[in-house]
Amino acid sequence: MSPVSEVQQIVLNKSSEVPSSSSANLNSGQRQQLQxxxxxxxxxxxxxxxxxxxxxxxxxxxTNVAVKFQLQQQRHDEEAQLESLANELDKIEQILQ
Structure with a gap:
């Protein structure tokens, strides 16, 4: 298993638990990978x-309508990406606490 997929698996496993002491269950390698x-x-x-x-x-x-439309689409895409990243960050931070 690659390190990234291993970290993702840790996040998936731990995020379903999310007790306040979840970081106590991590070994130092897992903690370092999550960090x-x-x-x-x-x-x-x-x-x-x-x-x-x-x-x-x-x-x-x-002022150009076509360019403005394209920028609005880009803004929408970036907002969605930021929200997704924020959710992932929150999950990892909860595990590390």
Whole structure:
């Protein structure tokens, strides 16, 4: 099993439990992998959030209807991605607590 899929499996297993002492059940390798996954997801969230802000700025000044429509679609996609990332981050943070 690859490290990423192993981390995803840990997240899936632990998120169904989510007791406050769930991190006590992690070995140091699992904890480290989850922390790395958390850091990676947080970095991606930060980049996508920055992109969303730029899309919103572009929307505010754009006058071309076709371009504006495209920007609105991009904004919608980025918002969905941010929400998904935020959910994953929350799950991992709960496991690590």
């Amino acid at each position: 790395q996954q958390l850091d990676t997801l947080q970095a991606e969230w930060n980049l996508r959030n920055k992109k969303l802000r730029r899309i919103q700025e572009a929307l505010a000044i754009e």
